[in-house]
Amino acid sequence: MKNTILAFLLLASSLAAQAALDPVAVRQLAAEDSGDKVTAIRQLVQTADPDAVRVLKAMAEDSLFVAGDQVLIIEGEQAFDAATGKSVKMPASPESPTVNNRIRGELAAALAALKLFDADPVVRLASAQKLQSNVNPAMAPLLGRALERETDAQIKALLTLAYAQANLGNSDPAARLAAVKALAETSSPVIKSVLLPLTEKAGEPDDKVRYEAIAAVKSIDSRLAMTENLGRVFSGLSLGSILLLAALGLAITYGVMGIINMAHGELLMVGAYSAYGMQTLFRAWFPEAIDWYLPAAIPVAFFSAALVGVVMERTVIRWLYGRTLETLLATWGISLVLIQSARVLFGAQNVEVSNPSWMSGGIEIMPNLILPWNRIIIVGFAMFVLVLVWVLMNKTRLGMFVRAVTQNRPMAGCVGVPTSRIDTMAFALGAGIAGLGGVALSQISNVGPDMGQGYIVDSFMVVVVGGVGQLAGAVWAALGLGIFSKLLEGWAGAVIAKITVLVAIIIFIQKRPQGIFALKGRFVDN
Amino acid sequence: MRKPLTIRILASLDSKSWLALGVFLAFTLVAVPVMHLAVPPESVFHLSTYFITLIGKIMCYALVAVAMDLIWGYGGILSLGHGLFFALGGYAFGMYLMRQIGRDGSYQSDLPDFMVFLDWKELPWFWTGSDSFGWVAFLVLAAPALVAFVFGYFAFRSRIKGVYFSIITQALTYAAMLLFFRNETGFGGNNGFTDFKRVLGVSITSPETRLVLFGLTAITLAATLVFASWLVKSKFGRVLTAIRDAESRVMFIGYNPLWYKLTIWVISAVLCGIAGALYVPQVGIINPSEMSPANSIEIAIWVAVGGRGTLIGPVIGAFAVNLAKSWFTVSFPEYWLFFLGLLFIVVTLMLPKGLVGLWQTLREKLQNTQAGHAPQGEK
Numbered sequence: 064m065k066n067t068i069l070a071f072l073l074l075a076s077s078l079a080a081q082a083a084l085d086p087v088a089v090r091q092l093a094a095e096d097s098g099d100k101v102t103a104i105r106q107l108v109q110t111a112d113p114d115a116v117r118v119l120k121a122m123a124e125d126s127l128f129v130a131g132d133q134v135l136i137i138e139g140e141q142a143f144d145a146a147t148g149k150s151v152k153m154p155a156s157p158e159s160p161t162v163n164n165r166i167r168g169e170l171a172a173a174l175a176a177l178k179l180f181d182a183d184p185v186v187r188l189a190s191a192q193k194l195q196s197n198v199n200p201a202m203a204p205l206l207g208r209a210l211e212r213e214t215d216a217q218i219k220a221l222l223t224l225a226y227a228q229a230n231l232g233n234s235d236p237a238a239r240l241a242a243v244k245a246l247a248e249t250s251s252p253v254i255k256s257v258l259l260p261l262t263e264k265a266g267e268p269d270d271k272v273r274y275e276a277i278a279a280v281k282s283i284d285s286r287l288a289m290t291e292n293l294g295r296v297f298s299g300l301s302l303g304s305i306l307l308l309a310a311l312g313l314a315i316t317y318g319v320m321g322i323i324n325m326a327h328g329e330l331l332m333v334g335a336y337s338a339y340g341m342q343t344l345f346r347a348w349f350p351e352a353i354d355w356y357l358p359a360a361i362p363v364a365f366f367s368a369a370l371v372g373v374v375m376e377r378t379v380i381r382w383l384y385g386r387t388l389e390t391l392l393a394t395w396g397i398s399l400v401l402i403q404s405a406r407v408l409f410g411a412q413n414v415e416v417s418n419p420s421w422m423s424g425g426i427e428i429m430p431n432l433i434l435p436w437n438r439i440i441i442v443g444f445a446m447f448v449l450v451l452v453w454v455l456m457n458k459t460r461l462g463m464f465v466r467a468v469t470q471n472r473p474m475a476g477c478v479g480v481p482t483s484r485i486d487t488m489a490f491a492l493g494a495g496i497a498g499l500g501g502v503a504l505s506q507i508s509n510v511g512p513d514m515g516q517g518y519i520v521d522s523f524m525v526v527v528v529g530g531v532g533q534l535a536g537a538v539w540a541a542l543g544l545g546i547f548s549k550l551l552e553g554w555a556g557a558v559i560a561k562i563t564v565l566v567a568i569i570i571f572i573q574k575r576p577q578g579i580f581a582l583k584g585r586f587v588d589n
Numbered sequence: 590m591r592k593p594l595t596i597r598i599l600a601s602l603d604s605k606s607w608l609a610l611g612v613f614l615a616f617t618l619v620a621v622p623v624m625h626l627a628v629p630p631e632s633v634f635h636l637s638t639y640f641i642t643l644i645g646k647i648m649c650y651a652l653v654a655v656a657m658d659l660i661w662g663y664g665g666i667l668s669l670g671h672g673l674f675f676a677l678g679g680y681a682f683g684m685y686l687m688r689q690i691g692r693d694g695s696y697q698s699d700l701p702d703f704m705v706f707l708d709w710k711e712l713p714w715f716w717t718g719s720d721s722f723g724w725v726a727f728l729v730l731a732a733p734a735l736v737a738f739v740f741g742y743f744a745f746r747s748r749i750k751g752v753y754f755s756i757i758t759q760a761l762t763y764a765a766m767l768l769f770f771r772n773e774t775g776f777g778g779n780n781g782f783t784d785f786k787r788v789l790g791v792s793i794t795s796p797e798t799r800l801v802l803f804g805l806t807a808i809t810l811a812a813t814l815v816f817a818s819w820l821v822k823s824k825f826g827r828v829l830t831a832i833r834d835a836e837s838r839v840m841f842i843g844y845n846p847l848w849y850k851l852t853i854w855v856i857s858a859v860l861c862g863i864a865g866a867l868y869v870p871q872v873g874i875i876n877p878s879e880m881s882p883a884n885s886i887e888i889a890i891w892v893a894v895g896g897r898g899t900l901i902g903p904v905i906g907a908f909a910v911n912l913a914k915s916w917f918t919v920s921f922p923e924y925w926l927f928f929l930g931l932l933f934i935v936v937t938l939m940l941p942k943g944l945v946g947l948w949q950t951l952r953e954k955l956q957n958t959q960a961g962h963a964p965q966g967e968k
Contacts, residue, residue, distance in 0.1 A: 323752050323755075323756075325886075379934055379938065382938055383937065383938070387751060387752045388667045388751070388752065388755065389937040389941070390937075391667070391752060391755060392886070392889060392890065392893060392933050392936075392937050393933055393934050393937040393938065395886050395933055396890075396929070396930040396931065396932065396933025396934040396937070397930065397933075397934065398930070399926045399927075399929055399930030399933065400926070400927055400930035400931065400934075402926060403923070403924075403926035403927050403930065406923070406926075407923065516883075519882075520759060520760055520763050520882065523756050523759075523760075524760060527753065527756060527757075558767050558768070558770070558771055561764070561767055562764045562767055562768050565760045565761075565763065565764035566764060568757075568760065569740075569757055569760060569761065570743075572747070572749060572753070572757060573743045573744070573746075573747045573749075574747075
């Protein structure tokens with residue numbers, strides 16, 4: 064009985080649309096039963112009338128009152144009739160209807176839906192976006208009308224999706240079929256979950272619609288898988304940039320100078336702690352400019368790591384040129400000393416380095432593919448450092464000297480290159496670049512005394528795969544290893560991926576002991 | 590006319606060295622048991638269980654150091670992955686020890702506790718036969734030998750050497766560590782094997798068992814030293830040293846370095862495996878951290894401190910560094926890494942021949958001053 068009346072009311076309201084608010088529906092807003100209130104709200108939404116917006120907004124803001132038979136909106140000292148909007152006499156004792164959470168949710172959805180008819184396209188767009196994830200079948204006619212009226216292409220596309228979602232509950236199989244077809248074009252996991260019930264007999268009686276839904280889910284799945292792979296390629300790219308930053312310094316010290324620097328990971332750590340130090344400094348002295356601590360940390364990290372490098376080179380490595388195995392052990396000793404110094408200075412626990420506000424968030428490329436800003440910035444930063452190193456090595460006098468010493472040390476010395484000073488400077492440069500890598504690392508991983516240890520094996524692998532003495536080799540190897548391991552991680556898990564990569568490298572080295580880009584030449588090593 | 594093998598082995602050590610070896614064995618096989626069991630605990634001559642375990646552990650390390658010296662000091666190949674072979678031997682014997690627990694584990698199951706915890710119903714295939722001492726003893730030798738042979742064959746065939754080889758061995762042990770950290774690998778994951786109860790049916794913690802293990806370790810170490818000194822003085826050892834000093838020239842003469850390097854590499858790995866198998870019952874635990882790159886590189890410093898290219902050097906180095914470590918980590922834990930780091934630096938910079946080299950230099954100087962007052966004899 065009640066249902067019949069409601070159906071009648073619904074019908075009546077859509078016939079009498081735009082004329083004035085149906086007083087019965089408005090009265091029902093103040094009904095005792097929450098279900099009745101919901102019905103009334105949905106009914107008022109259908110009218111898409113500015114008056115309805117006014118009333119529902121008043122209800123959401125608790126300024127809707129009941130006095131006897133009258134439903135009033137009270138603003139300050141004045142009272143208006145809710146249905147007509149006419150000013151009426153202030154009643155003696157107005158009562159507020161109960162608005163519980165369910166009603167509030169319904170009101171929010173209703174107001175969002177009504178905003179679809181707003182004159183401002185920005186408001187309409189926001190409303191259409193909000194509707195993507197919460198549509199109920201009762202909104203279908205309303206969305207249909209909004210769709211007809213809409214002129215903006217972007218909003219129209221969003222509305223089509225919302226309309227199709229609302230129509231999935233339509234009793235007419237043809238309408239459902241059209242809706243499923245429309246939804247098959249999307250690539251959002253939310254829509255996939257909306258479509259999933261329709262692929263089963265219990266959820267969808269009509270065979271044709273069901274088959275269509277199965278096909279739709281399949282096509283969404285394939286697009287989801289593609290974006291997922293894209294995401295993996297991107298995280299591989301960002302891992303590759305980190306490896307590149309870690310390996311560029313090594314490519315100089317190991318590749319160009321033939322020094323095995325096992326303390327390279329600790330130079331990354333020095334860079335990361337410099338970022339931490341600058342953050343502390345900015346917090347204490349320039350709290351209003353805290354977001355700028357990171358750019359300020361870049362030169363500090365470069366020079367502190369380079370300074371450590373100079374000290375290392377002058378005190379230890381200088382005496383071990385030509386004895387690579389011994390250099391390996393001595394630099395390992397240096398790395399232990401540096402780790403323990405960090406523990407003594409900053410404590411054994413990891414320290415907290417936070418992202419500046421301009422690095423948080425990300426770009427949403429697709430609903431399931433968000434590229435975080437910090438990773439994008441690190442990829443860009445790695446490119447910047449790469450260009451810097453390339454210019455330094457190929458376009459400056461220092462770079463020319465370094466290459467000369469690499470190619471033929473005695474001859475370079477004969478023509479007046481100060482070889483020992485060049486060694487120090489090249490080592491400092493390699494160390495400074497590791498410091499820059501440390502700043503980047505501080506933004507995406509833990510900063511602690513042991514952080515460098517995890518990168519030493521990886522960055523050596525990059526240099527070994529890339530080929531000694533080759534910047535280009537290091538770049539290809541870093542990006543290749545990064546992307547390869549992230550793609551592997553996708554289907555094999557992190558540990559197995561790591562093991563596979565290491566084993567693959569060991570096999571690769573068997574085949575090409577000189578790396579991807581080998582220096583050409585004839586020489587006997589002994 | 591070649592002399593019989595026994596004569597050659599006997600001749601490989603001079604009388605002084607045989608005497609030193611005899612004193613060492615007499616001390617470890619007679620004096621230590623007497624001082625541990627017969628001397629009352631309050632006497633200053635009593636040796637505590639802590640001491641026995643510590644020295645037993647260090648003797649295992651010394652064995653590893655000798656193995657490392659064979660490949661590094663005599664072969665010129667620096668391995669940063671010897672921890673892997675040590676751990677493989679340890680894990681192989683640990684499997685047997687886990688099976689010996691029987692139903693005395695926390696879950697009273699035939700399976701080791703960690704497998705019950707993972708809800709496994711039966712032993713994985715590679716645990717087959719792990720309850721037999723003989724099979725496990727074979728595994729202790731075979732597992733490191735196989736890994737070393739396969740890896741070494743490919744690495745040496747491609748003529749990978751120097752730092753390349755070092756770094757790849759480091760990657761190898763690192764990969765193995767990650768593998769053993771996984772629970773699914775079937776070796777107890779993070780925790781590895783521990784809580785052993787028995788070995789060959791007798792309690793593993795009883796003083797007698799400890800002393801037997803201690804004595805076995807001492808005998809193995811002594812036997813290894815004799816074997817190694819024979820090996821390095823044999824023709825094989827001489828070719829090996831020649832390869833270390835000038836590989837290309839050895840090739841030009843007509844030797845194939847591959848088999849020489851591979852043989853010493855596998856021998857070294859097997860010795861490490863034996864050391865690991867002796868280590869696990871004495872220390873009572875084996876876990877993947879034994880394979881961490883840091884552990885393997887520490888082996889190199891024992892050899893470097895003692896003096897590489899000598900056989901007594903690694904033993905001295907292993908004892909010196911590890912005694913210092915146990916003293917530091919108890920008394921000044923925060924300075925241990927500083928000390929170890931500086932040791933790496935100082936030894937490579939100032940003592941390329943290690944403590945043995947230092948002793949020789951000092952003795953020469955002393956003799957010179959005694960022989961003639963003026964050092965005219967110097968070149």
